[in-house]
Amino acid sequence: MNRPAGSQTSGSPLARVRVVLSHTSHPGNLGAAARAMKTMGLSRLVLVNPKRFPDDEAVARAAGAEDILAQAEVCCSLDAALADCAFACAVSARHRNLGPPALSARLAASEMLARAGEGEVALLFGNETAGLSNAEVQRCQRTVFIPANPDYSSLNLAAAVQLLCYELRLAAFAGCPPLVTRAVPFASPPASHQEQQLFYEHLERVMVSSGFLDPQRPRRLLPKLRRLFGRAELERDEINILRGLLDALERQLSGRRQ
Amino acid sequence: MNRPAGSQTSGSPLARVRVVLSHTSHPGNLGAAARAMKTMGLSRLVLVNPKRFPDDEAVARAAGAEDILAQAEVCCSLDAALADCAFACAVSARHRNLGPPALSARLAASEMLARAGEGEVALLFGNETAGLSNAEVQRCQRTVFIPANPDYSSLNLAAAVQLLCYELRLAAFAGCPPLVTRAVPFASPPASHQEQQLFYEHLERVMVSSGFLDPQRPRRLLPKLRRLFGRAELERDEINILRGLLDALERQLSGRRQ
Numbered sequence: 001m002n003r004p005a006g007s008q009t010s011g012s013p014l015a016r017v018r019v020v021l022s023h024t025s026h027p028g029n030l031g032a033a034a035r036a037m038k039t040m041g042l043s044r045l046v047l048v049n050p051k052r053f054p055d056d057e058a059v060a061r062a063a064g065a066e067d068i069l070a071q072a073e074v075c076c077s078l079d080a081a082l083a084d085c086a087f088a089c090a091v092s093a094r095h096r097n098l099g100p101p102a103l104s105a106r107l108a109a110s111e112m113l114a115r116a117g118e119g120e121v122a123l124l125f126g127n128e129t130a131g132l133s134n135a136e137v138q139r140c141q142r143t144v145f146i147p148a149n150p151d152y153s154s155l156n157l158a159a160a161v162q163l164l165c166y167e168l169r170l171a172a173f174a175g176c177p178p179l180v181t182r183a184v185p186f187a188s189p190p191a192s193h194q195e196q197q198l199f200y201e202h203l204e205r206v207m208v209s210s211g212f213l214d215p216q217r218p219r220r221l222l223p224k225l226r227r228l229f230g231r232a233e234l235e236r237d238e239i240n241i242l243r244g245l246l247d248a249l250e251r252q253l254s255g256r257r258q
Numbered sequence: 259m260n261r262p263a264g265s266q267t268s269g270s271p272l273a274r275v276r277v278v279l280s281h282t283s284h285p286g287n288l289g290a291a292a293r294a295m296k297t298m299g300l301s302r303l304v305l306v307n308p309k310r311f312p313d314d315e316a317v318a319r320a321a322g323a324e325d326i327l328a329q330a331e332v333c334c335s336l337d338a339a340l341a342d343c344a345f346a347c348a349v350s351a352r353h354r355n356l357g358p359p360a361l362s363a364r365l366a367a368s369e370m371l372a373r374a375g376e377g378e379v380a381l382l383f384g385n386e387t388a389g390l391s392n393a394e395v396q397r398c399q400r401t402v403f404i405p406a407n408p409d410y411s412s413l414n415l416a417a418a419v420q421l422l423c424y425e426l427r428l429a430a431f432a433g434c435p436p437l438v439t440r441a442v443p444f445a446s447p448p449a450s451h452q453e454q455q456l457f458y459e460h461l462e463r464v465m466v467s468s469g470f471l472d473p474q475r476p477r478r479l480l481p482k483l484r485r486l487f488g489r490a491e492l493e494r495d496e497i498n499i500l501r502g503l504l505d506a507l508e509r510q511l512s513g514r515r516q
Contacts, residue, residue: 036417041407064412106428147427149299154322159294159420162413166421169405170364 013116014172018044019161020081020088022136023127027052031061032158033125034068040165041172045072046081046122061158078136081122087115088122090132090140091160093153099137108144109167123164128157191234199239200226202246209253271374272430276302277419278339278346280394281385285310289319290416291383292326298423299430303330304339304380319416336394339380345373346380348390348398349418351411357395366402367425381422386415449492457497458484460504467511 019037024030030053034045045068047053053074062069075081082088089108090099103111115121124140126132137143146155146163155163191199204222207213213221234242277295282288288311292303303326305311311332320327333339340346347366348357361369373379382398384390395401404413404421413421449457462480465471471479492500 032414032417035412035414038410039404039406039413039417063414064410146297146424147431148297149427152296152322154293155297155420156290156293156321156416158414159290159297159417162417162420163424166404169407173405 016116022048027055027058031058035065036162038065040169088140109171285313285316289316294420296323298427344377346398367429
């Protein structure tokens with residue numbers, strides 16, 4: 001199989017990871033799986049004997065990931081889907097007596113990425129109801145389990161694809177993928193130490209002149225307020241606002257005294 | 259809000275984490291979110307002004323997690339949903355200028371679990387199309403981002419719930435949740451050193467008698483096979499099988515020589 005042109009993952013090891021869905025019953029799950037893949041930067045989808053494909057419901061659930069569906073390759077056997085892969089992982093909630101070694105999703109993602117540095121790798125998901133057959137699992141080098149609730153471990157197919165692709169993405173970027181949002185927080189420069197001290201002195205004056213703070217019995221009020229504002233790591237603009245308020249209060253207080 | 263009776267998560271900090279879905283449009287997503295929660299051992303679902311609830315589509319997509327839907331509490335405001343929470347995290351793909359500090363899903367899950375040791379915590383998801391309003395985000399102590407593909411970061415609502423609940427589960431069990439499957443691998447006792455040596459000697463005999471191995475020109479064949487079998491960490495039954503095969507081969511070879 002050739003890598004689809006224009007894949008947003010080319011250059012990343014993620015580009016060498018294909019998601020193989022075997023004998024999927026519900027076309028909606030094909031679309032939802034495509035969407036899940038694309039959100040995590042994967043693009044290579046291979047379908048082994050899907051019950052209905054192409055299908056409108058798949059497109060509807062893809063919600064913007066129709067390109068993944070359009071590029072999907074349909075194979076009539078798992079062997080064809082895995083033909084050029086050196087390493088394949090079978091996602092399964094069931095233990096297989098004669099299956100390959102089992103890894104958790106997180107560890108499997110790390111190993112898959114490492115193997116993707118050497119060649120093509122595959123991540124295999126079975127039918128919604130029956131899962132993967134033993135014959136399918138035995139074609140893989142690892143089984144992968146999602147550490148789910150032992151009392152109810154039935155993840156939706158697309159949800160399982162989402163989790164594994166998420167772990168692959170985090171593994172690909174060593175836990176630090178590029179952010180969705182370029183975080184430019186609302187911020188003026190942090191207030192300097194002197195600006196902070198002037199603020200605290202201003203605050204103290206107002207507290208005293210308001211009668212709230214008795215300098216003879218301070219009751220640790222100022223240290224408590226310093227702790228609060230210190231934790232907030234005040235910015236210059238914020239201090240300007242606070243001191244503007246304190247100015248206004250002082251004017252009122254001195255006016256009343258006149 | 260009272261904890262639902264019979265929650266499979268009671269006793270775990272997960273029992274103090276509620277998933278709050280605000281203004282959800284599609285009832286199918288409510289069911290899928292309930293299923294996602296249950297697979298990860300969460301059970302407390304709170305719905306703020308859902309468009310349609312209860313609804314047959316929600317039940318259909320819950321697929322065995324109907325109990326989570328049945329126990330779900332419906333609130334008419336976010337403030338009501340968060341009333342008894344000391345800590346709330348808003349899941350959002352967008353950066354908010356005046357929002358609370360932002361954490362990745364993994365770090366947020368750790369912090370939520372730590373806070374859940376002290377009191378009730380909430381994980382908030384917005385409407386499928388519009389997401390969360392600024393007013394909603396500002397009622398939370400953290401924003402949470404899923405490190406998605408910057409070119410397509412649109413996770414399905416239930417997929418986002420699945421990812422966060424998965425991270426919460428892993429955080430709750432410090433990365434090692436109890437396994438879904440009690441792994442009792444197919445295994446006989448490991449082969450003893452002597453059993454292995456007898457096997458290698460047997461193998462060598464057969465290799466020589468087959469003509470494949472020339473003792474005068476061994477070409478490192480035996481060390482290479484030892485390496486292979488050594489890596490496999492042979493079990494007693496496996497050696498019995500291999501030696502049964504070697505026996506059969508020897509019989510054939512000696513028969514032919516007669």
